[in-house]
Amino acid sequence: MPNQSESSVSTGRESSAAFLLLRLFLGLRALLAGVEKFESGGNYSFEIYYRNMSRMANGITSASFMPLWATKTFAFFLGYLLIVLGLAVLLGLKTRLALIGLGLLWVSLSFGLMAVQENEGVAWLGVYVGMNAAALLLVRHNRFALWSDRS
């Protein structure tokens, strides 16, 4: 039977591993969701990004109470935020802060889909929010960070 100190070391390792899994998943998910916004028919460009985002903003506005200026502003930043926060979580750059930011981004996306009554999308995002919250609970077990929260 392991002693108490061995047990706590073991729990620490498991928590670190659990956090790493969440970090990888959330980081990759955010990064690819951001990159995908620049793509159309296998091509990537900033022009495509603005076309996709304009369609998204118009689509949400046409199906909800949200004004176009609000959806356009959000859409303008969305792709960049997903990439920046995704990379930050993935690489461990101010991980705690990045996770808080990413969590808020999932919630804001959920809000948009709630407004257009896209319940399936809201449910998927709810899963991300839950994983993001779990990651925050485990963030103290963070390892392999390039830029620690404390420094």
Add this chain to the structure above:
Amino acid sequence: MSDSSTSSLPSTRRGFLTSGVKLGAVVMASPYLARAAAPVGLGGSQTVNIGLIGCGEQGRVLLNAALKIPDLRFRAVCDIWDYNRTYGERLLKKFGHEVTAYEDYREMLSAAPDLDAVIVATPDWLHAEHTNAALRAGKHVYCEKLMSNTIEGARSMVKTAREAGKLLQIGHQRRSNPRYIHVRERLLREKKLLGRINNLSGQWNRAVSADLGWPERYTIPEAKLNAFGYANMHEFRNWRWFRKYAGGPISDLGAHQIDIFNWMLGTNPSSVMAGGGADYYKNHEWYDNVMAIYEFPTPEGMVRAAYQVLTTTSAGGGYHEYFMGVEAALKMSENPKYTKLYREALAPDWEPYVLEGLIKKPSSGEEGAAPAGKPWEKEEKPKFAIAAPRASVVDVRETAALSAWDIPVTLDKAIHQPHLENFFSAIRRGTPLTCSGEEGFASAVTVLRVNEAVAARRILTFSPAEFVV
């Protein structure tokens, strides 16, 4: 406007406003001409005075469509049944028309001399009698389809219209429908979107329906019915099913669509074969189900057309006319929800037609169209396709599903309104009629010979001269 005024002109199709100005001083000398040349809004030259003969089912449809058209003044309604007559009279009075009701059309034509036009919506067997009398009395006539239940009756109407120098419009209302016109003029003729058309099919499938009844207290005494040519009240109410009065479902329903075959192809058929019978209804005379096959010789080659009218089922997609070419097929219907344009994979690029606003890209998941994304989602083509399970492939010879495109023109009025508008515009401004007596005659010949082919049980040929009066 007055019938006398228009008939006094060398060209009866000429709009009276123009003619009134040309006649100058004569206008001042003649009371009715003076009224005819008065400005619009003062009961003047744009106002057309109308009499309606027949206030039954179709008469009411036309009445309701006509009430939406400005500058029409109903002056007389006529029906032998007081139940219908009272309905028409009350409806028109409610809309501010000072209308007199008549039982006999002869009385109406002689007692209401200031009518410019007469709408005939009586049973088919009376169309010729009523139309000819109105034309001879100097009125322009809008007569419901089918023009007549006999070819001779239809021919007499064309001749009388010519002799009287009056307009005769036949109620094949699809010819004035902007969607049908768009398809015929822009898609089929100008762009040849379907490529070589080889086949047509058309149908009107309708579920069984009970015979029409009548309120007991409105029963017309048999002696009076006999005097007007009807055997009894049942035949009077259900005249469409009896040989003496009508041509049966092929004429009631089929005529609309067979007329569109002729109109879209711009030619008349060279032969017809048909089968049919009074198979289901025991107290009717006419064929309740009819299937016909026509051959249409066109400059591009022979076009074969199948038409069916089934009055014992509503299965099979309601009513439509289907034009099938090598590059695309067009399913037309008065009901826009049945209308679709199907593109074959070998057709040239249709993007320019989309940009011109002539057609619309597939927008729904129906019948082979790409599934629509949410408006906020990225527009994208599927990156990979999952192969259908082998068991679901019915036949390897089956062609891939066609993409379904839309036609961006829809009629936002009552379906008969544009056709009536065309008629009144012809009276006022000389606009060409969309279905003159001559064209209605060709359609009547095309339709009525189906019944003849059913009875003869053999292929009948048409000579081009048969369609001409």
